[in-house]
Structures are given as C-alpha cells and as structure tokens.
Amino acid sequence: MPARNHNQWKADPPLKDGEWLDSRIYSDPEIYEQELEDIFKKVWIPICHESELPNAYDFRTATIAREPVVVARGPDNTVRAFLNVCPHRGMMIERRPSGSFAEAAPSGNPKRMTCMFHGWQYDMKGNCVYISREKEGYQDRLCKENTGLRRLRCEVNFGGFVWVTLNDKAMSLEDWCGEAFKCIRGPLEAEPLDVFHYHKAVIGTNYKLWHDTNSEFYHDFMHYHNRVTGFNDAYFARENTAFENGHVNVGSFEVQYDEYEGFESRAELSFPGLPPNQWYMVDLFPGMNFNLRGSALRCDIVTPLGPDKVMIEFRGLGLKSDTPEERRTRIDHHNTIWGPFGRNLHEDLIGVAGQGSAMLPGSEPRRILHGRHEDNLIHDEVGMRHYYDEWGKWMNRLPSNPSLPYAPAEAAE
Amino acid sequence: MSWRRICAADSVAERTLKKFEVDGIPVIIANYGEGFRAFPPVCPHMEEPLEESGFIEGKVLTCSKHLWQWDLGTTEMTGSETEKPMHFYEVKEENGDIHAFIESEHEYEFDEEDEMDDDDFFNS
Numbered sequence: 001m002p003a004r005n006h007n008q009w010k011a012d013p014p015l016k017d018g019e020w021l022d023s024r025i026y027s028d029p030e031i032y033e034q035e036l037e038d039i040f041k042k043v044w045i046p047i048c049h050e051s052e053l054p055n056a057y058d059f060r061t062a063t064i065a066r067e068p069v070v071v072a073r074g075p076d077n078t079v080r081a082f083l084n085v086c087p088h089r090g091m092m093i094e095r096r097p098s099g100s101f102a103e104a105a106p107s108g109n110p111k112r113m114t115c116m117f118h119g120w121q122y123d124m125k126g127n128c129v130y131i132s133r134e135k136e137g138y139q140d141r142l143c144k145e146n147t148g149l150r151r152l153r154c155e156v157n158f159g160g161f162v163w164v165t166l167n168d169k170a171m172s173l174e175d176w177c178g179e180a181f182k183c184i185r186g187p188l189e190a191e192p193l194d195v196f197h198y199h200k201a202v203i204g205t206n207y208k209l210w211h212d213t214n215s216e217f218y219h220d221f222m223h224y225h226n227r228v229t230g231f232n233d234a235y236f237a238r239e240n241t242a243f244e245n246g247h248v249n250v251g252s253f254e255v256q257y258d259e260y261e262g263f264e265s266r267a268e269l270s271f272p273g274l275p276p277n278q279w280y281m282v283d284l285f286p287g288m289n290f291n292l293r294g295s296a297l298r299c300d301i302v303t304p305l306g307p308d309k310v311m312i313e314f315r316g317l318g319l320k321s322d323t324p325e326e327r328r329t330r331i332d333h334h335n336t337i338w339g340p341f342g343r344n345l346h347e348d349l350i351g352v353a354g355q356g357s358a359m360l361p362g363s364e365p366r367r368i369l370h371g372r373h374e375d376n377l378i379h380d381e382v383g384m385r386h387y388y389d390e391w392g393k394w395m396n397r398l399p400s401n402p403s404l405p406y407a408p409a410e411a412a413e
Numbered sequence: 414m415s416w417r418r419i420c421a422a423d424s425v426a427e428r429t430l431k432k433f434e435v436d437g438i439p440v441i442i443a444n445y446g447e448g449f450r451a452f453p454p455v456c457p458h459m460e461e462p463l464e465e466s467g468f469i470e471g472k473v474l475t476c477s478k479h480l481w482q483w484d485l486g487t488t489e490m491t492g493s494e495t496e497k498p499m500h501f502y503e504v505k506e507e508n509g510d511i512h513a514f515i516e517s518e519h520e521y522e523f524d525e526e527d528e529m530d531d532d533d534f535f536n537s
Binding site (some may be wrong): 107153 | 459461465478523534537
C-alpha cells in the first residue's frame with residue numbers, strides 16, 4: 001500500500017465508530033483536567049494493601065486527582081482515609097510516603113497526626129484534638145469540633161486492598177467492581193495476603209495507554225522471549241469478558257511453565273482455590289490491574305500526573321503464611337515474569353513510552369485503532385472498546401471525536 | 414508491699430529527669446534540687462514522652478511541646494498553659510536509693526475518640 005499524504009493520513013479509517021479513537025483523548029490538557037474531575041474524583045481507587053499498614057498508627061499517603069490522601073490504621077484496627085490537608089491553613093499534614101504515628105516526632109505527639117506548621121493535631125478518627133492557642137486566638141468562636149479532618153470513604157476488600165473514593169456519594173465498592181473480581185475472589189480471600197514486591201515507574205505517557213496495554217494481549221509481538229517459548233493454543237484461546245462500569249476480565253488457561261525455558265511448574269504454590277498454574281486478569285476502569293498468575297499476584301495502580309505523565313506502582317503479593325522458602329520461590333516466580341529482568345513488564349513500559357513520545361500535548365490528532373474482532377479472544381480489542389465506551393459516558397465525549405458529546409458507538413458490544 | 418526501689422539517688426543529676434522501669438512499670442524520677450519526684454513517663458496532655466520533652470528550671474518541670482508546667486516543689490500545676498494535674502507517686506530516699514510507692518501503673522485518660530463509624534456518616 002502506498003504511503004499517504006497529509007489529508008489521506010488525517011482521514012477516518014474504514015471502520016465503524018467505536019473501533020477507533022482520536023488521540024486527543026491521550027494528550028489534550030483540557031480533557032485530562034476533566035478526567036481528574038469527572039472520573040478520578042468520582043470512582044473507587046485502590047491506594048495500597050492493608051499488609052503495608054500492619055500495626056495500629058501505621059499510615060500511607062497517596063494522591064488521587066491531585067488531592068493528597070492519608071490512610072491510617074487506628075488503635076481499633078480499622079483503616080480510615082482522610083484528606084491529608086490541615087483545615088487551618090491548607091498545609092499538607094503528613095509528607096512522608098509511609099510510616100507510623102505511634103511515636104513522638106519533633107513537631108508532633110505520639111498517636112496523633114500533627115500539622116507541623118502550627119501544631120494542630122488530629123487523632124486516628126480525624127477528630128481535631130489540639131488547636132494551638134485555641135482560647136487566646138479564637139476565644140469561643142471556633143473550636144476543635146469545627147475543625148475535624150475531611151474523612152473519605154475507605155474499604156479494605158478484594159484480598160486486602162485499601163480502596164478510597166473522594167466521592168461521598170459513589171456507589172458501593174461491591175457494586176463498583178464486585179462482579180469483575182468474582183473470578184479470583186476465592187483465591188484472593190482464602191487467606192491473608194501480603195506485599196513482597198514494590199516498584200514504581202514514572203513514564204512519559206498517558207495513563208490510559210498503560211491500561212490499553214494491559215487489556216489486550218495482541219502485543220505479544222513485542223515480547224519476543226515470551227513468544228518463542230512457552231505459548232500454546234490455550235494462551236490464545238482465552239476469552240475477554242466485559243463487566244458493568246468499564247471493567248474487563250481476561251479468562252484463564254493453564255500455563256505450561258515447564259515449557260518456558262529455565263522455568264518449572266508453579267502448581268505447588270498456586271493461590272488457594274485456584275486450579276494449578278491458572279492465570280486470570282482483572283482490568284478495572286479507569287486503569288487499575290490485578291493479575292493473578294498462579295503463584296503470584298501483581299497489582300498495578302496508576303496515578304495520572306499529567307496528560308503525558310503517569311506514575312505506575314507495581315506490587316507483588318503472596319500468602320502471609322508463606323514459609324521463607326515458599327516466599328523465596330514466589331518472589332522468584334514474580335520477578336522472572338514481572339521484575340526488571342523478567343519476561344515482559346519492562347517491555348510493556350517501552351511500548352507505552354513510545355506511544356507517549358508520539359502523542360505529546362499539542363501533537364496533531366491521530367486515529368488510534370482498536371477494531372480487531374476475534375471472537376472476544378485475547379487478540380480481540382474488545383477490552384479497549386468496552387473501556388472507551390465507558391470513558392465516553394463518564395466524560396460525555398465521543399472517543400472518536402472528543403469535541404462531540406457521547407453517543408453509543410455503532411460497534412458497541 | 415508497693416514500695417519499689419527505683420534507682421540509686423546519685424544516678425539522677427540535679428535538675429534532670431530519667432526514665433526507669435520497675436516490675437514492668439515505667440516511671441520517671443526527677444531531681445529538682447531539693448528532692449525527688451516520681452511520676453508516669455508521659456505528659457498528661459498529649460502522651461508526649463517526658464524523658465525527651467521534659468526539662469527542669471528552678472523547681473518547675475516543663476513539657477517543651479505545649480509548655481505545660483508543674484511545680485515539683487508543691488506538685489501543683491503552674492504557668493498559663495497547663496490544664497491537667499500531673500500524677501505523682503509517693504517517693505522516699507533510703508540508704509542512698511530512691512523508692513516509689515506504686516500500687517499499679519497510673520495511666521491518664523486521653524481524648525476519647527468519638528464513635529462515628531455509622532453508615533449515615535457520608536450521607537448527612
């Protein structure tokens with residue numbers, strides 16, 4: 001086929017609406033701002049895993065749609081979330097990524113969150129317990145009852161992950177993604193899990209491109225080593241299933257690990273209740289991923305940092321009851337697939353970094369195709385079509401022309 | 414028998430305080446120049462560990478966090494910030510040792526945290 005001139009290049013592809021989209025949705029700063037407002041401030045977001053807050057007064061901070069959030073385990077063992085902002089002068093209260101409030105700190109007291117600016121203090125339920133020079137400054141016009149923290153809805157669910165939403169009126173977490181988790185809920189909840197691996201990547205790309213990559217497996221062309229060893233027909237026969245709210249599952253198959261060069265079967269360490277060596281993936285709108293590959297669980301949490309910048313946090317989890325030897329093997333299983341020298345994760349990052357480089361804000365809109373139909377199996381791009389139909393609804397924009405309001409796509413599943 | 418030997422009198426220098434543990438009970442011995450006082454190791458205000466935050470000037474003990482003060486000579490509250498009394502254990506010096514009368518560990522009541530975990534919280 002001949003190369004195309006500029007007009008030909010800009011023309012719509014000969015596919016149905018809903019089988020392609022306009023790259024402005026990956027690069028337009030205005031669309032990005034609206035996504036923070038209309039999606040990220042409205043939905044449930046996993047922040048971390050409860051095993052990262054094992055003791056009373058342990059905390060972890062995060063950011064959702066630029067809003068600083070702190071989650072802390074109270075002395076009653078309940079994990080609660082608050083806006084990490086002092087109601088006095090708007091200072092970020094806790095600046096460390098994680099730690100404990102149990103001990104005294106240079107500008108705080110034990111068991112309280114303290115704003116170092118003027119020493120206002122809060123307990124683990126978000127009650128204000130100290131205002132410096134309260135009587136002298138406010139006489140009785142303002143008191144601690146008026147200055148509690150903003151509490152956020154927070155639940156520990158689906159294998160011990162800590163979920164938070166900035167939206168007091170959001171649907172229940174169960175309604176939000178319970179169906180999508182059904183396929184792995186048994187194995188995730190049979191016994192307590194804990195995190196054995198954490199790394200993060202800050203990539204110059206749009207957050208949705210990472211989700212796209214997770215929700216189609218057609219890009220195994222990039223994973224040379226994956227492709228030349230260990231694949232079988234069952235790999236390609238896995239089915240994508242779409243759920244309410246934009247979520248998708250990639251169905252399981254039995255991985256023949258012993259056919260991977262240098263690998264052994266992972267049946268012995270497979271999660272409880274999971275048939276040996278099975279592999280399920282849960283892709284959640286707007287961009288979280290839970291990937292259970294027999295013996296190890298991987299979780300990707302994305303934090304958009306700009307239209308062309310995303311932080312992806314990768315966690316690896318195993319069973320809390322692991323013996324040291326089991327744990328070593330499990331970590332090995334995790335790292336040989338998803339570690340820095342594993343089979344594919346770093347290659348996926350190269351893919352989305354390349355897309356990001358070609359779609360910087362201000363770059364000319366392009367047509368991005370996701371029109372493959374292959375019986376909903378893993379080379380089918382149904383996951384992306386389902387996702388972008390949901391995206392269009394939340395944004396009231398048409399993915400193929402985001403200047404227009406949402407309309408159900410011709411190619412809707 | 415609730416008199417317990419805490420330490421040698423010469424192990425706490427004048428106008429200093431030191432934390433000890435006796436039978437699993439933490440206690441601070443303060444030497445205010447004219448005698449000794451024994452009290453629980455946290456400030457009754459915000460549980461600040463007094464062995465770190467407390468200092469003695471004259472006979473006055475100050476918690477440096479929010480400047481609550483107690484007169485160790487009289488055991489009374491002093492200064493303009495202090496809102497709660499300090500709990501003191503009875504103390505005596507005998508044969509060069511400090512003893513304190515501790516029946517059981519005294520624990521202050523700090524702010525009771527409200528119950529606010531009801532389902533309606535986010536709907537109001």
